[in-house]
Amino acid sequence: MSYADLRELQNALNTATDIAFALEKAPSNYEADQLVDALRRALSAAGALGAAFGATGCTEHPRGAADPLYGDKEDPLPPGYGRCLLCNDRRRRSSAQRRGSR
Structure with a gap:
């Protein structure tokens, strides 16, 4: 596990959390796309954490x-x-x- 992968996961989760808590009752497509992008980055970073052992x-x-x-x-x-x-x-x-x- 690299520190960069862990840091990327933390950053992506923080971004997703910030976006989610700022959403209004009816978020725009742009806001929803931003949230999906941040969650995908978090998922990718989480997958990279365990990649060292395949x-x-x-x-x-x-x-x-x-x-x-x-x-x-x-x-x-x-x-x-x-x-x-x-x-x-x-x-x-x-x-x-x-x-x-x-």
């Missing part, structure tokens, strides 16, 4: 693939598994080898 949340493979089995209710992942396909695949292979060597 979709996997993995520190080892931040830009790796997300495990398609993650969160599947029919086949839930064992404890300790996360969203990183590379790490989960390594864990699955390791546990399969241990079961096969018995």
Whole structure:
């Protein structure tokens, strides 16, 4: 997370708040467009905050693939598994080898 991303989020939220509290009962299209723009900037900045770890949340493979089995209710992942396909695949292979060597 960078300080610039956090600062951008705070600025966009402050701008959106200022616009929202200044709105009259029937805001003009221009005022509504300004509010939507500020909220979009805030959403974009909020998305950038977590971009350092990508979709996997993995520190080892931040830009790796997300495990398609993650969160599947029919086949839930064992404890300790996360969203990183590379790490989960390594864990699955390791546990399969241990079961096969018995």
